[in-house]
Structure formats: structure tokens, C-alpha cells
Amino acid sequence: MQDEAAASQVFTPEMIDTMAHIWTRSIITLIDVRFQNVASQYPLEQYKMPSSMFIYACGGEAQIQMNETTFGMERFGLVHGGKGSLLSISPKGENVKTFMVFYKAELPLFFKRHLQQLLEEVNPFVQQYGYTPSNPILLLDWFQQMMTGWNRGKAMDQLQAKSFLYQLIHGVYRDFESGEIRYLQPDPACSAKIYLDKHYMQPIMFQEIADMFGISGGQLTRLFKKKEGMSLQEYLIQRRIEAACHDLKHTEATIKEIATGSGFADEKNLFRMFKKYYKMTPSDYRKINALSMQVDGIDNDSHFLYYERELAGLVQSYREGESTMFGKVRSKEMILAATMSLMLLLSACASGTPSNNGGTVNSNPAQTQQTTQPEVSETNASEAVSQTRTISTVKGDVKVPNNPQRVVVDYLVGDVVALGVTPLGVARAARDGKEAVFANQITDSIKIAMEPEDVMTLEPDLIILAWGDENYEDLSKIAPTIYVPYGDMTTEERIHFIGDVLNKQEEAKAVLSAYAGKIEEAKLALQNAGLSDVTITMGEFSDKSNYIAGAKHAVGELVYNGLKMKAPSKVQTDIIDTDKYWGDISMEVLAAYIGDYLIAIGDTEVPTDNAVWKSLPAVQHNRIISVGTSLSWSTDIMTSSALIDHIVNQLLAMAR
Known part of the structure; x- marks a missing residue:
């Protein structure tokens, strides 16, 4: 069964009927059928599809990427895409057998207007989807016969190959119709990275990326951070800074032009990022790298030999980024310090006056004209930056x-x-x-x-x-x-x-550190009291209805995910594992969902006179913790912290 991540690939019966109608009325030309053994050491990378294509991969696990969407395939996978799509196949094992069917679709004059109207609703020739066929062995046989007939080159054999193409289409739509197939699930983290690599210079809305996979922005953030070790925002900033560094080194564009071209909102934002990550301004970064890249120089005492390409022997690369000058090894830190000293000396000489700590003077007039416009001095630039900052949000x-x-x-x-x-x-x-x-x-x-x-x-x-x-x-x-x-x-x-x-970045770190410490202390206290293995049920209870909270509820998230308390097996399987916020449970079956302790959420009265309620062991032993609305309605960190104290203190008191 497909999950929410594949929601965008689900085809309704009306859509399937429309697609079948379009296929029936269109002129289909089979262009080519190919087979390739894609090896892990030689993956297929960014192949631009010359026509609409079916790709059938089998024989091993692989990652199939089409445009900016990456699919994970286990043993069999059928993928379809339109002309111009970029296809990549990366086997996780040794190799993957891959069949490719190239075809072209045209509209006949007689039905052209009618079909064009249908194509506006759904175009089966450019659709992008991937799934595991219900009968993968049958499809493998079709593809093998299709390739064999096509390669023979005779008209009758190629006609038979085309007939297998129609059988393939019919089989695919039958699978869609059954609704029991497993779609190849996109890898949101990998696809998001590809998207950011391609579009980093443009305004990015992370929610739009998440919408491509039918998941929430928070889910995408968690998946990306787990895979890449950093958040989407951190990766985007890193990618933009890399682009800015390249342009600062290799172009003479202004800081403003580089900021815009790298995806930053303005030069102030670029300035702030450089100060944060490099502890210097973009202009200083440019000057330092310009000097470090320079391979020729002037020595009043001697001249170095010219070997057609450059002056020889002045500076040689040594190990990772270190340099030797006149035969002596200098560390990167010493080279940087010497470079900065030289810059200050040159600036003072060029101006004819003592250097001013309020700003820097560029000794290259041409470069000054281009690069210092957005930041006349570091002090002024800092004042400008202090006015506003840019925050990336969904x-x-x-x-x-x-x-x-x-x-x-x-x-x-x-x-x-x-x-x-x-x-x-x-x-x-x-x-x-x-x-x-x-x-x-x-x-x-x-x-x-x-x-x-x-x-x-x-x-x-x-x-x-x-x-x-x-x-x-x-x-x-x-x-x-x-x-x-x-x-x-x-x-x-x-x-x-x-x-x-x-x-308030430092304050945030301190608040989170204190909160994490509180949770660890609470877990240790519960463990010492012998409460680590007890089960907890929480919810709103009444004579009319009982709403059992899952781990998505504010209190449930804190108890189950934060304090690591256990839920009764029925709560776990029926509510938590199905990702529900609440479970509406009737009084007749309530006992199966009740744990050793109860947490009554909200300000409603519990059903004290109900026979089923009174028969519950947790009720009989008075193991009920009341959590009022003031502690249960919000997920903010102050309320959550107070809620931890309230629940843990009540549990410890009951255990004593």
C-alpha cells in the first residue's frame, strides 16, 4: 500500500480511464528498445531522455533518480518519464539489469482537438512515476521479448515488439486500478539536496520542496538532517557561501552582484554570513585569496627564472594548503598573518597617511571602484547589517x-x-x-x-x-x-x-541545555523509583467518549518521546504506530487501552460512577494524574518544563 509520500502518484479511476482513452486514440511510434547492465562502479548519471521512456530495473537494490526526484528500488522497479527528463541509476549492489523502451506519441488530426482537451487534464506521455509491478516476472518476460523482437530488425518482429508495449501499458494501468501496488518511495532528503544544489541562487521555500513528496516541512527537515548531518537552512547557506567564495576568487563582480548571484537577499546578508563563518568581510576574503593565488612577485635582491608559464621557485605548495617560501615551511596561519600585515602596509603607503582603523583602503583603484561600493568600511557595514537580518522560513x-x-x-x-x-x-x-x-x-x-x-x-x-x-x-x-x-x-x-x-542564539542554547538536563534528571528519578517499565495511558475520559492521546499530542509527545515512558500495547499499535493524534475509544473496550497509570488531560470530570471505569486497576489504586488545560494546551518549552515537574512529582508520590 502506498503511504502519504506517494500521494502525488495515486491515479483515480477517472484518470486511468482518461489515460487509456488517450493511448487508444494516439499514434504511438516505438523508437528503440535497449538493455544495459548498470554496474555500481559505472552508474548511469544524468542521462537526458531523448523521448518518452519506460525503464525497467531488476536484479538488485538501486537508487533511481529522475529529474529532482530520487526513488529507492529494492528488487524490481518500473519507472516512466517524459522527453528531456534526466535519468540516473545507481546500484547499491554489484549491478542492476536495465531495460529501456523509447517511444513517441502523436495526435491524429481527426481526434486532435478532443485529445488536446484531455491532455490538459492528464498527459500520460510525460507523467513521472515509479512502482513495483504486481507481477514483476511477467513484465521481465515482456521486456525480454520486446528487446529480442526489436533487435531482429524484421517488420513482423518489430510489430510484435510494439504489441508488447501495448500489453505493458495495459498491465501498468491494471496495476494502478487495483490500488494494491507499492509505489517506489521518493527519497525526500536526497531530492531536496539535488533541488538546493540546482536552485540555491533563487528564493527557496522549504515547504514547496516538502509538498513535492506529500510530507510536512518538519518531516523533510528531520529526514534531511538525519541524512546530511545539518538542517536544510544550514545546507542552503553553505551552498550559497561556496558559490560566493568561488565568485570572489575568480571574478571581479561587485559584492552586491555576487550576493544576488549566490542567492543571498542582499550584500548585507552576505556580509553577515562571512563574518559568522570566516570572521572576515567578503572584501578581505577576496584580497587574501587574490594574494595567495598570485604566483609572481618582485624581489629587489634577485630574480627568479621564468619557465614559460610563471616565475619559478617563489612559492611552492606543501602538504594540505601549507606553503614553502625560500625553502622554509610556513603554516597556513603564519601565511595568513603575513598577508594581512602586508595588506595593511600597502594600504598605508598607498594613501600617504596613517591607516585608519575605521575602514580599509584598497591599493588597487580599479578593484576599489568595484568592490567597496556596498561596504565603504567595516564599521559602517556592521551598522547597516545590525538593522535587519534575513530568516528563511517555510x-x-x-x-x-x-x-x-x-x-x-x-x-x-x-x-x-x-x-x-x-x-x-x-x-x-x-x-x-x-x-x-x-x-x-x-x-x-x-x-x-x-x-x-x-x-x-x-x-x-x-x-x-x-x-x-x-x-x-x-x-x-x-x-x-x-x-x-x-x-x-x-x-x-x-x-x-x-x-x-x-x-537570541546563545539564550536558545542555554534554554535547551537546561531543558535536556531536566528531562535526564526526570528519567533518572523515575528509574530509581522503579517506574521505568510501567505503562502510561493519557487522554480525555467521560461517560460519552474517551479520547486516548498518541505521541503527536503535546502531553503524549513529552511522556512517550521525551521521558521514554511506555504505552500499553493497544495504544502503541492502534494510535502511536498509526501516527494518530487521538484515538476515539468506546467505554466497552477501554480496559484494553489502559496502562498502570492514567493521565487525565483537560478540565472535564472523569466518569467516576461508570462501572467499567471503576473496574480499571489504575482507577482502583488511585493512579490518576490530572493535567489541566493550562499545562496541556501548549507545546512551548516553559509549559513543557512545568508539565515534566507536575507529572514526575505525581508519579513519584504515587510510587511512594
Whole structure:
């Protein structure tokens, strides 16, 4: 069965009927049939398909990439793509047998207008999909006979080969119709990397990449970080910096032109990234590399021999980046220090006045004209950079104030407060009044509805939106608006992200360190109390209905994923493993879902007079922990921290 990642490949019965109709009425020309043994040491890479193609791979595990989508194949895989698609096949074992069928489709004059209308709905000749056939051995036989007949070259044999093509199409659509096939699942992390490598110079919306695979932005982030060891944003910045470094070394473009060409919002953003990663400005980087690449020089005492290509013997490469000068080894650090000293000396000599610490002077007038326009001095550039920063979000790049003073927060108030920022305006937290764990920190904050008209009256310089994005476009016209897809982010990802938004990176690290320490202390306390192996059930219980929480619920995520407490087997298989937020369980079967301890979420009364309820061992032994709305409605780190204390203290008290 296909999962959500393959949702974009599912064909409805109406679509299948339309595609079959188009195939029936179109003129199909079989162009070629080929076979290739693709070896792991010689993979097929970026083959541009000259026509529409079917590719059948078998005999081993492989990674099949078509355009920017990478599929994982186990033993058999049928892939289809249109003309101009880029195909790559990388076997994971020794080799993979690969059949390729090239064909061309044309519309007959008689049905042309009708078919063109259908092609606007769905075009089967350019569709991209991959799946494991229901009868892979039968398809293997068809492809072998198709290739044999085609290679014989006789008209009758090639006619038979074409008949197998139609049998193949019929078999594929029958598989689609059954709905029981397994689609080749795209590898979102690999495909996202390919996409970023190709489009890094353009504005990137990570959610759009995630939408290609039918998954959330948070899922894509987690998959990418697991595979690449860094976040999507970190990889994108790295890719853009690499491009900027290349242009700084090898072109004479201005800093502004290089910033734009590398995908940065402006030269200020490029300047900030260079200061962060290289501890120098782009201009300094350019000057240092220009000197390090220079192979000729002037020596007043002697001249080196000229060997047609360059002056010989002045500087020779030694090991990894070290250099020898006049026969003595110098480390990279010493070379860099000497280079910087030389630059300062040349600058002072060229100006005829003592060097000014407030800026740098370029000794090359031509270069000065091109490169110093966006950053006359480091001090001025720093002041310009301090005004705004660019944050990449699922909604695109957003410029935010470097030190926001008037922040309005929709939902994750506790995260913002934990980072040392008191919001000007808060929404939704007001519903819990003084019961919210951060209530004392927001006594001066203005409680508003998150409607554009109300927000506008506060004249904010930053809006943090997390509950829903229906007002995002209107709010973003009032002030820079950051949308936090909190349900798709781990606590660590979310705090780091909000820390970047508020320019509170160090505070974010400290908050997360303290939070991680609290969780470890809690787990140790539970272990010492002999509670490591007990089972926990949480939910909202009443006479009418019982909603059992899974690991996606705020409390469930904390208990099951954070504290590593165990769920009863029925809760695990029916709710957690199926990725449900809640499970609606009737009172008659409730006992099968109840663990050693119960956590009653919300402010509703439990069904104390119900016979089934009273028969539960957890109820009989009074092992029920009540978690009110103030501790269960939010996922912010302050509320989660208070929730840990509440649950652990209650469990320890009951164990004693």
C-alpha cells in the first residue's frame, strides 16, 4: 500500500480511464528498445531522455533518480518519464539489469482537438512515476521479448515488439486500478539536496520542496538532517557561501552582484554570513585569496627564472594548503598573518597617511571602484547589517529587525519569554489567564485577538505566528511575520529557530541545555523509583467518549518521546504506530487501552460512577494524574518544563 509520500502518484479511476482513452486514440511510434547492465562502479548519471521512456530495473537494490526526484528500488522497479527528463541509476549492489523502451506519441488530426482537451487534464506521455509491478516476472518476460523482437530488425518482429508495449501499458494501468501496488518511495532528503544544489541562487521555500513528496516541512527537515548531518537552512547557506567564495576568487563582480548571484537577499546578508563563518568581510576574503593565488612577485635582491608559464621557485605548495617560501615551511596561519600585515602596509603607503582603523583602503583603484561600493568600511557595514537580518522560513525569506522591540506572539508565548523577550502583545494565552506558567512574565503584555485590525494598533516590528497561517498574508503587510510550523518541528528545532528570529542564539542554547538536563534528571528519578517499565495511558475520559492521546499530542509527545515512558500495547499499535493524534475509544473496550497509570488531560470530570471505569486497576489504586488545560494546551518549552515537574512529582508520590 502506498503511504502519504506517494500521494502525488495515486491515479483515480477517472484518470486511468482518461489515460487509456488517450493511448487508444494516439499514434504511438516505438523508437528503440535497449538493455544495459548498470554496474555500481559505472552508474548511469544524468542521462537526458531523448523521448518518452519506460525503464525497467531488476536484479538488485538501486537508487533511481529522475529529474529532482530520487526513488529507492529494492528488487524490481518500473519507472516512466517524459522527453528531456534526466535519468540516473545507481546500484547499491554489484549491478542492476536495465531495460529501456523509447517511444513517441502523436495526435491524429481527426481526434486532435478532443485529445488536446484531455491532455490538459492528464498527459500520460510525460507523467513521472515509479512502482513495483504486481507481477514483476511477467513484465521481465515482456521486456525480454520486446528487446529480442526489436533487435531482429524484421517488420513482423518489430510489430510484435510494439504489441508488447501495448500489453505493458495495459498491465501498468491494471496495476494502478487495483490500488494494491507499492509505489517506489521518493527519497525526500536526497531530492531536496539535488533541488538546493540546482536552485540555491533563487528564493527557496522549504515547504514547496516538502509538498513535492506529500510530507510536512518538519518531516523533510528531520529526514534531511538525519541524512546530511545539518538542517536544510544550514545546507542552503553553505551552498550559497561556496558559490560566493568561488565568485570572489575568480571574478571581479561587485559584492552586491555576487550576493544576488549566490542567492543571498542582499550584500548585507552576505556580509553577515562571512563574518559568522570566516570572521572576515567578503572584501578581505577576496584580497587574501587574490594574494595567495598570485604566483609572481618582485624581489629587489634577485630574480627568479621564468619557465614559460610563471616565475619559478617563489612559492611552492606543501602538504594540505601549507606553503614553502625560500625553502622554509610556513603554516597556513603564519601565511595568513603575513598577508594581512602586508595588506595593511600597502594600504598605508598607498594613501600617504596613517591607516585608519575605521575602514580599509584598497591599493588597487580599479578593484576599489568595484568592490567597496556596498561596504565603504567595516564599521559602517556592521551598522547597516545590525538593522535587519534575513530568516528563511517555510513561507520564504523574511527580513526581521536585528533587535526587535515590539513583538507580537500568537501561540508559543512561553518560548519567546524563555529566551528573555517580553512580548508587546500576546494572543490565545489570554484564555488561560493567570494559570499559564508564564503569566507573571506577561502581566504588561497586551492581550489581543490575532486579527490584522487588532495587531495593527500595536504597531509591532515583528510578528511570530504559530497557531494557523490563514492571516499570514495580511499580517505580513503590517510587520515582518515569521510562521512557525510548530507541529512539524521538534522542541530543539523550534527553539533554535525562534532564537535565530529573535537574535537570541546563545539564550536558545542555554534554554535547551537546561531543558535536556531536566528531562535526564526526570528519567533518572523515575528509574530509581522503579517506574521505568510501567505503562502510561493519557487522554480525555467521560461517560460519552474517551479520547486516548498518541505521541503527536503535546502531553503524549513529552511522556512517550521525551521521558521514554511506555504505552500499553493497544495504544502503541492502534494510535502511536498509526501516527494518530487521538484515538476515539468506546467505554466497552477501554480496559484494553489502559496502562498502570492514567493521565487525565483537560478540565472535564472523569466518569467516576461508570462501572467499567471503576473496574480499571489504575482507577482502583488511585493512579490518576490530572493535567489541566493550562499545562496541556501548549507545546512551548516553559509549559513543557512545568508539565515534566507536575507529572514526575505525581508519579513519584504515587510510587511512594
